[in-house]
Amino acid sequence: MKILFLNGPNLNLLGTREPDKYGTATLKDIENYIKEEAKKIHTEISFYQSNIEGELVNEIQAAKGIYDGIVINPAAYTHTSVAIRDAFLAVQIPAVEIHLSNIHKREEFRKNSLIAPVCIGQICGFGAGSYKLGLIAITDYLIESAKKSQS
Ligand code: DQA
Secondary structure (H helix, E strand, C coil), X not given: CEEEEEECCCHHHCCCCCHHHXXXXXXXXXXHHHHHHHXXXXXXXXXXXXXXXXXXXXXXXXXXXCCCEEEEECHHHHHCCHHHHHHHHXXXXXXXXXXXXXXXXXXXXXXXXXXXXXXXXXXXXXXXXHHHHHHHHHHHHXXXXXXXXXX
16 A cells, blocks of 8 residues: 655644644654554555645645555645645545644644645644554555455
8 A cells, every 4th residue: 555645835834833733743753653654554655745835735736656555744735825725626535634732722824724625535633643543544544445345
């Protein structure tokens, strides 16, 4: 099973960026942690971060036929990006939206996601743990889907 982890703008600054909200782990720390977790369940993962909306759209398009699922922290694009939403609709790759912080406990504008309605579901509020939960959610979903299509 191959899973792509996508990370949106400013997540390259994790570790020093608003640590009260996002914790002190860097994105590289989270990537290493998730790679270890993925190994335990014999899953291959790739990690990608961009501050540029179009580059995230390109990655989603390029994932077709290569990745079985996507876990995405769209960061600020969660609340604004019709382009990322449309890319998921176009490729039809199962996806899980994740956030470090609980976006429902924060400013009003963060409560709305344009991406979650085109995902299987959303996980938020568990810090770096949201990435691990995202990995579990997408792999469980893909295993269950494969079982259903065999029966
Ligand atoms: C975030 C939440 C977003 O609202 C914010 O713009 C981010 C990070 C999170 O992981 O909690 O950049 O996606």
